[in-house]
Each structure stands twice: as structure tokens, then as C-alpha cells.
Amino acid sequence: MTEPTPPVAKRVDTRREFHGDVFVDPYEWLRDKSNPEVIAYLEAENEYADQSTAQLEPLRQRIFDEIKARTKETDLSVPVRRGDWWYYARSFEGKQYGVQCRCAVIDPDDWNPPVLDEDTEIPGEQVLIDENVEAEGHDFFSLGAASISPDGNVLAYSVDVVGDERYTLRFRNLRTGEQYPDEIVGVGAGATWATDNRTVYYVTVDAAWRPDTVWRHRLASGLAAEKVYHEADEKYWVAVGRTRSDAYIQIASGSAITSEVRYADAADPHAEFVVVLPRRDGIEYSVEHAIVGGQNRFLILHNDGAVNFTLVEAPVDDPSAQRTLIPHRDDVRLDGVDAFAGHLVVSYRGEALPRIQLWPIDGDGYGRAEEISFDSELMSAGLAGNPNWDSPKLRVGAGSFITPVRIYDLDLVTGERTLLREQPVLGDYRREDYVERRDWAQAADGTKIPISIVHRADIEFPAPALIYGYGAYEMCEDPRFSIARLSLLDRGMVFAVAHVRGGGEMGRLWYERGKLLEKTNTFTDFVSVAQHLVDTGLTRPEHLVALGGSAGGLLMGAVANIAPDLFAGILAQVPFVDPLTTILDPSLPLTVTEWDEWGNPLSDSDVYHYMKSYSPYENVAAKDYPAILAMTSLHDTRVYYVEPAKWVAALRHTKTDGNPVLLKTQMTAGHGGISGRYERWKEVAYQYAWLLAAADRDHYGSGQVDDLLVDR
Template sequence: MTDSTMPPAPPTAKRLETRREHHGDVFVDPYEWLRDKDSPEVIAHLEIENDYADQTTAHLEPLRQNIFDEIKARTKETDLSVPTRRGGWWYYARTFEGKQYGVHCRCPVADPDDWNPPQFDESTRVPGEQLLLDENEEADGHDYFALGAASVSLDDNLLAYSVDVVGDERYTLRFRDLRTGEKYPDEIADIGAGATWAADNRTVYYTTVDAAWRPDTVWRYQLGSGGPSEQVYHEPDERFWLAVGRTRSNAYVLIAAGSAVTSEVRYADAADPAAEFTIVLPRRDGVEYSVEHAPRVGVSGQDRFLILHNDDAVNFTLVEAPVDDPAHQHTLIPHRADVRLDGVDAFADHLVVSYRREALPRVQVWPVDVDGGYGDPEEISFDSELMSAGLGSNPNWNSPKLRIGAGSFVTPIRIYDIDQVTGERTLLREQPVLGDYRREDYVERRDWAYGDDGTRIPVSIVHRAGIELPAPAMLYGYGAYEICEDPRFSIPRLSLLDRGMVVVVAHVRGGGEMGRLWYERGKMLEKKNTFTDFVAVAKHLIDVGLTRPQRLVAMGGSAGGLLMGAVANMAPELFAGILARVPFVDPLTTILDPSLPLTVTEWDEWGNPLSDRDVYTYVKSYSPYENVTAQRYPAILAMTSLNDTRVYYVEPAKWVAALRHANTDGNPVLLKTQMHAGHGGISGRYERWKETAFQYAWLLAAADADQDGGENADPAGAVDAGPTP
């Protein structure tokens, strides 16, 4: 090699010892100095890391450009969502070619008795169409933009919306008169994302966050009053978050307080701008519940709540109770060990129950009888093995139609309206995929791996039909907070599949795919099950001949980034590359510091190492950063954001420095920091596509996959699966 072709030398972070001592254990941290975000030296280090990552991956630029071009070519850039009726208007969103963000619109309902969405296309401007909000105008001049709330008052006249232009998830609330288009001078800064109108059409409820970014206070504000906001409720317990919303019936405003294991809900009359809030059921440690208002039509005095709770029902049970006596409960759906109840939605003529069985989300409709009772439930089913379904936008209490969304790894999202009287199902839209995409060219299937303790682990596999095995493969995992990685379609993922890569999702413990116990067995002092499950799936893919270690790459983000860091230490020999996005790789340092954002609320997920020596010892035993050792690591790419308030950039920065110091093989370890973004990454759809192309090009190269695609690719060649950016 000549000097001009030699790879650049990786940055070396200085080592400056910081001592941490708890429960008699001393840890000397050489890279904690990187936490000082205001330090020019720290910023310079991150920029040097970015330069190194760019130089090291410069040879992938043609591939990145090809992938970006493919995403763009397959996406209908000028497009229109399915209109949703609310009040006297149809609401929808438009996107335009060349524009980074969406445009929110509405048009008037022509016939109050017609609940079928109006038929028009993306190039048609509908008579009476009104522009509510152009996100592109709001984003102009900012490096980052995210829309929080976009809520219209019940009389259809006023818009409340919130924006974040930094990425730190602190929003500014603004108001617009939709009759005149004029903005109100009223503006409220540093709030949470949401905003909820009361039924008087002048009062808005919102939350603010404390120094730890915990939504801890609910306020209400009288638009145009010129006065200050009124504090409605403050949550002093640092384990609990607050959220505020309005029931579909528009009768009540609800304030929900919740930790990872306990809930408490308050309600108040939505029509009374000075209403006092009443507790539905007092909080009891370990009991979670949610509330839906379901007045029994035709039954006098039967104003009722539907309550979904887990009191002596680990997978939850559904009960109904009078609003004025919520403790007097009647069971509608008893607990079942094989079914996890996820939610209930009430309408004038039916209930919709969302639940999970056999690792897939499902929907069931219960008709409401004329006397207020309930008829026989009917499941909304689909013919695909991995089809997942859920409620779409259904804001109306008395709608005769039910909006449902469904899709799979190979089926673009489909939007249906279901007639509640006849049961007729109308397909309103299937997500367009431009080009020559055909569902039948791809295969999706469910497989099962077995953990070290004999546990059956669900595995979702997607690939192009006729692919030759073993093939390059990407294994995705998350496994925390009871979050489920359900089948969903992704246009960007096609660029992996069409280059011969198999995409696999490991539904590991810590998620909720197999019910509440699946979650319980992957948290606190059983967290390592998440990691061993992922390793078991990787071994299974190799054992059955789907891939080889030299062609297997792994990807995960946030808590899934913790998973990536853990398996990098535990089983580096199984992977050719690991991509960790906003990775939670220094968990012990974080959850030992109650002053850091989200720490106290996280103790119910990970345990409290400050007060419990066993928790401290257990978390330390798997913390990716603290367990980096001198061994061969696969190629690693860590991606983070400077303004992330959920997982500080310092965690992957320290991790990468430690890996470089210990790595005995010389495989490249890269850190890429977005300097103007938050936990969700960079904003703007074209910029997101570029970032996805960067990640996918790296994964393909690490897996030694066919990087040409298109006419140079194996015509059989590609696979798809798993959540993607």
C-alpha cells in the first residue's frame, strides 16, 4: 500500500481516571470526562470521530447513493393519507416531492350521512380544502424539527400544535385560528409533546417535565385569557410519568400516572374548565390499569368505565364499573394464561379489544346490544401467518365504520373500513411501492429457537424467494419495556433483501410478544435472558444453515443497543458486524445517578443499584462498557445524537473508546454522532433515508453481501425482516 491508500488511524481518546465507589466496589472509569457536553475538547473529539467514520466508510459512498436512490425511487413522494372524519371535516396529510416534512389538511364533509372517505388523489386540490399546518414552514431555518401535538378543538375552529427544533424533546406550544389562519400570540415553551382540548374549546391541557425529563405536572391554559396556566396536578413520586388525554366520548379528561409497574388514573368533566379531578382507583404497588369511558347506550344512569387491569391477572383482565363506584366491577374478559390483553376502545355501538396471542397482535369486535349488553365477539382475521393488525384513526364515538390497519413484512400496510352492521370490509388503501415490487417474490415465516433453559423463542424470518443458503443475514433485537417487534413493512428494507440479505427478528424475552411473563423474565435480575435468547437465535440460524458467522450481522437501538453491547462481549465470534444505534451501553453509571434524566423511572425496569447490592452486582456483570475485554470483536458501528435526552451520547462515546483500547483483532470500531438530533435520530425524510443508506451499506459490507443489487444482483437474491429505521 502507498501512503495515499493507507486507512486512517483511529482516534485515541485520552484516559483520565474517574473513581466510582458503591457497595465497596471501586470502578475506575477512564473516559467519563467525555460527559461534559459543553467542553470544546469533547465536541472536537466527537467531530474527529465523525471524520474518521466518514473516511473509513468513504469507499461505500456509491453503495450508499444507490440505496438512497432505491428508497427514493420506490417511495411515492407526492402522496396523500386516507382521510379521517371528525366532526364536519375530513382530515388528511399530504407529502410533496422534494419536501422533507408533511402538510396537514382538511376538507368539509359534503353529506353528514356518508361515512365513506372522499375520493381524490394526491394531485387534486379538493373544493374547500384548508391547510392546517405546513411542517416545512415550521422547520425552515432549523437543523432539526419534530412535530409533537397537532390537535383541533371540538368545534373545529382552533389548532394547538407543538414543535421541537433541538431534538431534546422539549416542545413549544402554539395556536392558530383555523377560520382566519391567524396565529395567536399565546405561546408556551418547554412543555411535553402533547396537548388536549377540553370540551369548552378554550381550555388546553398539557404537561411539563422536570430536570430529569420526566413529565411530572399537568397544566391547563385558557386560550386568549392573557393569564398564566393553572397547575392541575403535580406528581411528586419520581418513579411516575404523567400523560393527559380526552376520552373518545368527549365526556372526560383523563390524567394517567404510571411507573413501570403501577398505575393511577384521574378523571374530570371535559366541559368544565375548572373541573376537579377524581381518582378512579387509588394506586397500589404492582397494579397497572387503564380506563376507557363507555356509557351504556339506552340504559339510564349507566355511565360506566371499562378498566383493563392486572390485579391478580398477570396477562390482564377487562372489567366494567360505574363511574361513581369504580371498585364495583363486573368481569367482561377473564384472565387467560395464553392471551395478553393490550387495550380496549369504546364506541357507541361496539367495543374493540386489542390483544396478543401466539406472538402476534390481534383485534376483536364486541357489538353493543340495544339494552346496553354485549354480543358475541368477532375476531378480525387475515390469511397471512405473520399479518399484524391494529386500530387505525377512529376519533368518532358514533361512527358506523371501524378503521383498521394491517400489514406484514412483505405486505405493505393496508387501511380498511369495516361496516359495523354488515361486517363488510373495504380496502381504502395499500401503501404504494413504486417499481416492480411483488409480494410473491418474497418469503416471510415464523421459526422457533431454543434458549439454554429450553425456552422457545419466536423468530421472524424474511427473505427473497429462491435465495441460496447460507446467505448473509441481519439479526435484529430489542427486548425491553414489554415492547413488541411486530411484523411491519419497510420500503428501505427492500434494499437489503434485494441484495441477498436475510433479515431476522429475534423476539427475545424482555419484550411482550409472548405475554406479560415474557417481559418479566427479561428484566431486573433476569435481564440476562434477553442476551442469551439473542445468542441462542444467532446459533440457531447458523445451525440450520441459514447463514454463517462470517456473514451474520446484528442490529439494535436504545435498549436494543444494550443488547448489542452485551452480545458483543458474550459471543463476538458469532458476528461479522454489530450496529448499535443510540445504545444504552453504560447502564450502571446512568442508573446510579438519580440526577440524570429518566434514572429514577428506570429503576422498575433494571433495579435500583444504589440501594440494592445484588442489583449493582448483577448490572455490573452485564454492562457492555464495564465488561469490554481484550478479545477479538467484530466490526462495530455505534450511532448516537448529541441532543439525545434518553441515552446520552457519552455512553457510546465511552464504549467505542474502550473497545478501541481493548480490541485485539483490529476490526474497525466506528462512532457516528449526529450533532443536531435527539433520540429518534436526524429529522426530515430525505435526511433519514441518507442515514438509513449509510447504515445499510455498512451492514452489507460487514456481512460480505452482494453490494451491487439491481441488475448485478442474484435475481433470487434478498431477504427482508425486522424493524428498520
């Protein structure tokens, strides 16, 4: 059989000069997607990727079939009460998208969710929005807002049918089923109702896709929307929401390191917004509203002199008159606080895992905190659907790598915990057939790096292994169950998560020591974890593959340059592999608002040269690399398709080995990839088949799919 020939991108030199450094970029011409030659090149790359992986089609089909067979396709979520209705989501076999529904509350005093049967007609069921109907005629569909007015009579919903994350906001009368003529184009995903049931707040973005302006729209008034707040500082984004108490609308302005919150009366459609605490560079805070002893109070979580944050309370009319509720701790990162009529829920992070505490509101103060704990070492826990201010029950979700998501109701009077649902996994899945555990690697500077490891209980080591990482924006890669991942585990593959610096698993300092001029810690941590997996006998380099997306794709590109001999294959999803070019262009989405994360190479020579030292694209070298698959989307507005396209072209031109380098571009999708659950399962199957094959280097490209070590 003739080997497919990869496309060769032409080289057109583009000169870049900053801080005395000259870089000649031969592939920058690929940025212009209006150029038919660019589209033709991307399509040629897709064809080459399809030809190069054609022998994996039987394996892809088997993995897709396994995901489908394990998934309860016709299903129904646990109902959540809000006002006089129980809200829930349905899915139907054969349909790509969900259906949002509700049914009436029969007994106002009964807070136990009704037990609904997905196969039986539900009396009085009302379909709020059928995403399948909305998606008809579109190659891509994403539902943004699906927000019900406080009186339950109007649905505000937004849709994106391109993938560029610019939504069209529409309104539906839920009493008559009719659409309002109001339609607002080019908005952000969300919508927030004022409590007058006619006023809606939403956000628009600027030319660089930065959410920068909050608007107030009066439904069915025929009036133009009113601009409520515009954030002029290009480093800041804005968001709008309503407090759980329904008392206030909040507008949050924030950069990566600084916050400012405004509030206004949610019942007043003409309310003026007041700043809670003026912004100060480097100080972050969030605000929740509570009523304690009949008094309105703000609960403020901030990092002023408290790197891992502290929780204070203050009167609403004087937010500076603060009293500490939870002091700063070096070993605990406070993440958030949610207020209810009779209690608070404090979310925090300890030992690299998310946890929650329940605080009763007792008269004029607070009662003793109660830990909401679970029995697994790697169990993640958090709130799950609690829209009501005065519910007698608290809805909690928990899960782990081997425990499907469990939804509980906690009775706030008796403390009784009721399991409402465990995510169904069809077939013969048993959690005791799998092992999840925590391990630690040592970085070059002596720092201990946590690793989460999952595998079947009956496998032998060394085994094929997949290591995943992200490491940016203080994002945490917490334990979560995945039906699709079982197709890897059941083929004898180990799944490991490297909780590298730049994430937030170990507190704020963990994040700060993996950003700006310490960013390379993220990359060397990942290499240290990979080396640890090899040194401890869990796997071998010829059977070790790596996966990361977006900022995790930058991680993939960096480790490919740093330690290419440690991996058999690397899969980079929507990878940020040309960061310096992007961060040098203030007109792009990932630039001005990102300077607090990466630094400003325009004004700072040290930042420029530091970023150039780790930029994957600019450091491709004449050496051997592992097999590489880069996946991207043409309409991605966060990480442009051009970054992986340039990277792949440079790798092919420069590297010295014969391992395949593939580029797969979704031509009708955005940053989150293609839409529709079956299409996403197919994409996951595509990726997993490639990873499995790459982890068995002897058979990659041989066509002997049934002989794959990991498919026996």
C-alpha cells in the same frame, strides 16, 4: 491508499465506588459536551467514520436512490372524518416534511371517505400546518402535538427544533389563519382540549426529563396556566388525554409496574379530578368510558391477580363495584379496549401477534365477540384513525413484513370490509417474490424463542443475514412493512427478528423474565436465536450482522461481549451501553423512573453487581470483536451520546483484533435521529451499506463495492 487513523481518546481516571466495589472510568470526561475538547473529539470520530466508509458511498447512493424510487413522494393519506371535516396528510416530492390538511364534509350522512387525488387541486382544501414552513431555518424539526379543538376552529400544535423533546406549544385560529399570542415553552409533545374549545391541558417535565406536571391553559385569556396535578413520586410519569366519548379528561400516573388514573368532566374548565382507583404497588390499570344501557360505565383493564390482564366494567360512580367481562388467560395478553357508541374493540396478543375483536353493545350488555382476522401468518392488525364516538364504520389497519400497510373500513351494520388503500410501493414489487415465516429457537434454559424471518423466495442458503432485537419495556417487535428493507432483501440478505424475553410478544411473563435480575435472558436469547440461524443453515457467522437501538443497543453491546465470534458486524443505534453509570445517577432521565425496569443499584448491592456483570462498557475485554458501528445524537435526552462514545473508546483501547470500530454522532439531533424524510433515507442508506459490507467480511474496506457478495 493510506489507512485512516482512528482518534484516541485521552484517559482521565474517574473513581466510582459503591457497595465495596471500585470502578475506575477513564472516559467519563466525555460527558461534558460544553467542553470544546469533547466536541472536537466527536467531530474527529465523525471524520474517521466518513474516511473509513468512503468506499461505500456508491453503494449508499444506490440504496438511497432505490428507497426514493420505490416511494410515492407526492402522496395523500386516507381522509379521517372528525366532525364536519375530513382530515388527511400530504407529502410532496422534494419536501422533507408533511403537510396537514382538511376539507369539508359535503354530506353529513355519508361516512365514506372522499377519493382525493394528490395531483389535483382539492376544492375547499385548508392547510392546517405545513411542517416545511415551520422547519425553515432549523437543522432539526419535530412536530409534537397537532390537536384540533372539538369545534374544529383552533389548532394547538407544538414544535421541537433542537431534538431534546422539549416543545413550544402554539395556537392557530383556523377560521382566520391568525396566530394567537399564547405561546408556551418547554412542554411535552401533546396537547388535549377540553370540550369548551378554549381550555387546553398539557404536560411539562422536570430537570430529569420526567413528565411530572399537568397544566390547564385558558386560551386568549391573558391568565397564567393553572397547575392541575403534580406527581411528586420520582418513579412516576404523567400523561393527559380525553376519552373517545368526549365526556372526561383523564390524567394517568404510572411507573413501570403501577398505575393510577384520575378523571374530570371534560366540559368544565375548572373541574376537579377524582381518582378512579388508588394506586397499589405492582397493580397496573387503564380506564375507558362506555355508555351501556344509558348508564355511564368504566371499562378497566387491570392485572390485579391476572398477570396477562383482565377486563372488568364498573359504574362510574363506584369503580370498585366490578364485573368481569374478559377473564384472565395464560395464553392471551389483553392490551387495550376502545369504546364507541355501539361497540367495543378489544386489542389483545396471541401467538406473539397483535389481534383485535369487535364487541357489539347490545341493550344493557354486550353481544358476541367477532374476530377481525386476516389471511397471513404474520399479519399485524390494529385500529387506525377512529376519533368519532358514533361512526357507523370502524377504521382498521393491517400489514406484515411483505404486505404493505392496508387501511380498511368495516361497516358495523353489514360487516362488509372495504379496502381503502394499500401503501404504494413503486417499481416492480410483488409480495409473492418474498417469504415470511415464523421459526423457533431454543434458549439455554429450554424456553422456545419466536423468530420472524423474511427473505426473497429465490435465494440460496446459507445467505447473508441481519438479525434485529430489542427486548425491553414489554415493547413488541411486530411485523411491519418497510420500503427501505427491500434494498437488503433484494441483495440476497435475510432479515430476522429475535423476539427475545424482555419484550411483550408472548405475554407479561415474557417481559418479566427479561428484566431486573433476569435481564441477561434477553442477551442469551438473542445469542440462541443467532446460533439457531447458523445451525439450521440459514447463514454463517462470517455473514451474520446484528442491529439494535436504545435498549436494543444495550443488547448489541452485551452480545458483542458474550458471543463476538458469532457476528461479522454489529450496528448499535443510540445504544444504552453504560447502563450502570446512568442508573446510579438520579439526576439523569433514565434513572429513577427506570428502577422498576432495571433495579436500583444505589440501594441494592445485588442489583449493582448484577448490572455490572452485563454492562457492555464495563465488560469490554482483551479479545477479538466483530466490526462495530455505533450511531448516536448529541442532543439525545434519553440515552446520552457519552455512552457509545465511552464504549467505542474502550473497545479500541482493549480489543485484540483489527476490525473497525466506528462512532457516528449526529450533531443536531435527538434520540429519534435526524429529521426530514430525505435525510433519514440517507441515514438508512448509510447504515444499510455498512451492514451489507460487514456481512461480506472479505470485501469490507477493500473499496471493491461492486464485488460485494450481497450486491451482485
